[in-house]
Amino acid sequence: xxxxxxxxxxxxxxxxxxxxxxxxxxxxxxxxxxxxxxxxxxxxxxxxxxxxxxxxxxxxxxxxxxxxxxxxxxxxxxxxxxxxxxxxxxxxxxxxxxxxxxxxxxxxxxxxxxxxxxxxxxxxxxxxxxxxxxxxxxxxxxxxxxxxxxxxxxxxxxxxxxxxxxxxxxxxxxxxxxxxxxxxxxxxxxxxxxxxxxxxxxxxxxxxxxxxxxxxxxxxxxxxxxxxxxxxxxxxxxxxxxxxxxxxxxxxxxxxxxxxxxxxxxxxxxxxxxxxxxxxxxxxxxxxxxxxxxxxxxxxxxxxxxxxxxxxxxxxxxxxxxxxxxxxxxxxxxxxxxxxxxxxxxxxxxxxxxxxxxxxxxxxxxxxxxxxxxxxxxxxxxxxxxxxxxxxxxxxxxxxxxxxxxxxxxxxxxxxxxxxxxxxxxxxxxxxxxxxxxxxxxxxxxxxxxxxxxxxxxxxxxxxxxxxxxxxxxxxxxxxxxxxxxxxxxxxxxxxxxxxxxxxxxxxxxxxxxxxxxxxxxxxxxxxxxxxxxxxxxxxxxxxxxxxxx
Numbered sequence: 234x235x236x237x238x239x240x241x242x243x244x245x246x247x248x249x250x251x252x253x254x255x256x257x258x259x260x261x262x263x264x265x266x267x268x269x270x271x272x273x274x275x276x277x278x279x280x281x282x283x284x285x286x287x288x289x290x291x292x293x294x295x296x297x298x299x300x301x302x303x304x305x306x307x308x309x310x311x312x313x314x315x316x317x318x319x320x321x322x323x324x325x326x327x328x329x330x331x332x333x334x335x336x337x338x339x340x341x342x343x344x345x346x347x348x349x350x351x352x353x354x355x356x357x358x359x360x361x362x363x364x365x366x367x368x369x370x371x372x373x374x375x376x377x378x379x380x381x382x383x384x385x386x387x388x389x390x391x392x393x394x395x396x397x398x399x400x401x402x403x404x405x406x407x408x409x410x411x412x413x414x415x416x417x418x419x420x421x422x423x424x425x426x427x428x429x430x431x432x433x434x435x436x437x438x439x440x441x442x443x444x445x446x447x448x449x450x451x452x453x454x455x456x457x458x459x460x461x462x463x464x465x466x467x468x469x470x471x472x473x474x475x476x477x478x479x480x481x482x483x484x485x486x487x488x489x490x491x492x493x494x495x496x497x498x499x500x501x502x503x504x505x506x507x508x509x510x511x512x513x514x515x516x517x518x519x520x521x522x523x524x525x526x527x528x529x530x531x532x533x534x535x536x537x538x539x540x541x542x543x544x545x546x547x548x549x550x551x552x553x554x555x556x557x558x559x560x561x562x563x564x565x566x567x568x569x570x571x572x573x574x575x576x577x578x579x580x581x582x583x584x585x586x587x588x589x590x591x592x593x594x595x596x597x598x599x600x601x602x603x604x605x606x607x608x609x610x611x612x613x614x615x616x617x618x619x620x621x622x623x624x625x626x627x628x629x630x631x632x633x634x635x636x637x638x639x640x641x642x643x644x645x646x647x648x649x650x651x652x653x654x655x656x657x658x659x660x661x662x663x664x665x666x667x668x669x670x671x672x673x674x675x676x677x678x679x680x681x682x683x684x685x686x687x688x689x690x691x692x693x694x695x696x697x698x699x700x701x702x703x704x705x706x707x708x709x710x711x712x713x714x715x716x717x718x719x720x721x722x723x724x725x726x727x728x729x730x731x732x733x734x735x736x737x738x739x740x741x742x743x744x745x746x747x748x749x750x751x752x753x754x755x756x757x758x759x760x761x762x763x764x765x766x767x768x769x770x771x772x773x774x775x776x777x778x779x780x781x782x783x
Contacts, residue, residue, distance in 0.1 A: 269333075271300065271310050273341035279349050283307065285456060287326065289350045289485060296339060297323060298346050310337040310345065351411070351484055381442035381452070389432070390443050393418060394465055396429065397493060398473065400714065405429075405475075405491040407444075409437040411484030416440065422714060423660050423721050424533070441479065441487050448477040456481055462560075463491070476560065494562050502542045505535070506722040506771075508762060510755075514729055515654065519547055524651035525614040527601075529624045529632045535658050535723055536623040537562055540597055543621065544568065547595065556597040557584035573599065585609040589616075598622040604639045611641065614649040628759060628781075629653040629728035630747040633738055647730075647738035655726040657759055657780040659772050660718035666710040667703045667717070667770075676702075680774065684764045694768060703770045722771060724763040724781070728756050 283299040292298050297311040297319065307327055311319060314334040324330050337345070380386070397405050402420035409416050414434040419426045432440070442452045448461035463475040476492040502512060518526065526543075528536045541563045544554060548567045556570045559581075564570060571587075573579055581598050582605040588596050593613075601607045601622045614620040626632040632653045637643055672680075677697040681689040694700065705717025713719040728734070728751050737747050752758065757765075763777030 269335045271308075271335045271337050271341070273337075273344040273348075275348055277301065277345070277348070283327070284349060289346065289352075292346045293343060295319070295322075296342050298342060298349065299327065300335070300345070306331050306333050308333045308335060310335045310342055312337065312339055312342060381439045381446060383439065386436065386439045386443050389436075390440060390447070393429070394473075394475070394491070394493075395467065396420075397491075398467070403493055405489075405493070407440065407489040407491075409434065409482075409484075409486040409488070411486060423716075423718055424658060425660070425716065425718075427714060427716070437486060441489055444477060444489055444491070445479070448475075450477070450479065455485070455487055494560075499545050499563060499565055500538055500542050502546055505539060505542055506766075507725055508757070508765065511725050511727045511757070511762075514727060515543075515652070516546065518652050518729065519543055519619075521619065521651060523614055523617045523619055525610060525649045526619070526621045526651050527624055527632055527653045528621070528656070529626045529629065529653060530656045531625060531627070533658070534656055535721075536656065539654065539656060539723070540621055540623060541565060544595070544597060547619075552594040553592060554595040554597070555588040555591065555593045556599075557581055557588070558597070558599040581606040582609050585613060589613055589618075593618055595619045595621070600624065601636070604641070607636055607639055607641055611645050611649050615645060620649075626655070628748075629655045629726050629756070630744045630751060633747060634744050637738070637741055643739050643741060647735040650730045650735075650738070652730055653728045655728075655759060656723050657763075658721045658723055659763060659766070659776040659780055660716075661720045661722050661771055662703050662705055662773065663709060663713035663717055663719040665712045665719075666706040668706050669701045669703055672697055672700060672702045676774075680764055680767070683774075684761050688761070692765075692768075700768075701770070702767070702773075704773050718776075722766070724759055724766060724777065726757065726759045726762065729754075 277300065280299055280301055283302060287299075297309060300308040300310055302308075307329060309323055309327075309332050311323070311334055313319065314336050320332075320334065324332060393405060397420050400420055400422055402422050403424075404421035406419040406421070406426060407416065408419070416432040416434060416437050418429045418431070420429050421427075444450075444463075445452045445459070445461075447465075448463045450459045450461045458481065459477075459479045461477045463477060464472065465475055466472050474494040476494060478490045478492075480488045480490075482488050502516065507515065518524075528539050528543075530536050537558075544556075545565060548554060548565060550567070554568050556568055557573055558570060559573045559575075561570050561572050571584055573581055573584055581600065582603070585596065585598060585606065586609065589609075596610075596613055596618055598606060598610055598620065599622075601610055601624050606622075610620045610622055624632055624635070626635050630653075632655070633646075633650070636646060674697065677700075684692075707717075709715040709717040730738075731754060733750055733754070734747065737750060748758075759781040760777065763772070763781060764774070766772050767774050767777060
């Protein structure tokens with residue numbers, strides 16, 4: 234009896250990347266690979282938990298991708314389900330052997346990867362497949378010839394930092410845009426973000442890696458925020474320090490923000506543009522031997538600058554001054570300055586305890602953000618020390634109520650508090666191009682209403698017909714980056730604690746009651762101080778109203 238002829242195993246297909254719509258190709262592959270075959274569909278949910286440790290470029294190169302996690306088993310599509318080496322690598326990366334390997338066409342695997350990473354384009358769109366593929370290659374695969382060590386990238390980052398310094402920028406914002414496929418860079422100048430330049434999208438990894446290397450950060454970590462510092466040397470100029478923060482953003486890219494910490498001369502109280510009566514009152518308070526001084530306002534309102542200007546006034550060889558800051562941005566000779574480290578448990582309250590054992594006369598606390606720090610500050614001020622601190626509140630009366638709401642003892646607080654100085658920063662009209670004009674009656678009346686008509690009528694100003702206002706010139710000039718403004722100045726609200734205010738603190742009066750009492754005793758609100766600077770031609774009402782409402 235003759236043996237039956239053996240069935241011939243179908244020959245391997247040479248091109249698995251052919252058109253997936255070819256009839257019978259799916260069943261043929263299933264029969265040949267003896268495994269389930271999966272065609273591309275755009276209804277699969279993105280398996281974010283499986284993709285978090287996998288890079289887009291790597292998956293496209295190796296031609297596999299995890300598809301879903303179902304009943305304790307991970308489904309993976311791969312171009313060759315029987316490749317033992319590739320399976321070992323996949324199991325090592327996914328940290329499990331419980332994997333269901335499924336076959337798929339090369340084109341479908343690439344479509345799944347593009348779809349999961351948000352770069353898939355529907356082939357039925359007017360854009361051709363070749364154009365779509367070229368766009369993916371150009372914008373989502375790293376250019377192998379561009380790395381963080383290339384002279385082009387090094388010079389680009391250096392020029393960016395130098396230009397930011399020349400333009401008086403306080404921050405550099407690097408923002409990869411996954412829709413426009415460009416890297417946009419903006420400078421924050423005088424509180425406003427202005428466009429600087431845009432760079433090719435394929436430079437994004439090289440630019441960010443270069444900055445991470447300069448700031449001693451982990452270039453392989455792209456999923457978590459990181460922060461660090463750069464000490465940047467400028468040839469022939471003063472060195473600067475930059476505070477670096479990286480933030481992962483949508484589209485598997487990272488944003489970077491660099492805060493420029495210049496080491497210029499310390500501003501004095503005369504230079505921060507306080508009105509004469511606020512200046513005189515604040516200086517008299519600083520001369521007191523003990524008590525609590527609070528400087529309040531939102532982030533970026535100049536609180537640290539004002540605090541160091543105040544310390545500069547009282548910084549004498551016969552006083553021991555300790556500061557606890559996060560970070561130490563301004564340094565002064567004669568001050569003993571400490572950087573707090575929250576990660577190791579060395580916070581503001583711990584620094585305060587250490588200072589009280591180190592024979593202080595004056596203590597500056599970077600921020601009273603919790604009950605423990607506030608309590609320590611009040612206790613230190615009650616034991617013969619002058620304590621200064623900052624707080625994130627909107628105005629002076631609100632600060633008092635905020636601290637009472639923390640649980641601070643109102644009697645000890647009222648006894649120790651000397652004053653609360655609230656402040657904001659507004660842009661100054663460019664001296665080179667500001668335009669003079671005569672205010673209309675409606676504008677004059679609006680100023681009076683905002684200031685308080687009764688108090689406005691007592692100001693030593695001429696009538697509207699003989700008064701000149703100033704406004705920014707349209708398009709500005711080269712000196713002000715065509716914005717109409719150059720530089721910033723402070724507007725202030727100084728609440729000096731009198732006996733009546735102390736009585737209100739003990740009785741926990743409301744913000745409104747405290748405000749009315751303080752104004753009746755001569756306090757000028759933030760809005761009123763800003764309007765006075767409008768009348769002096771320093772700024773305009775639009776700027777003032779952009780930072781305070783009353």
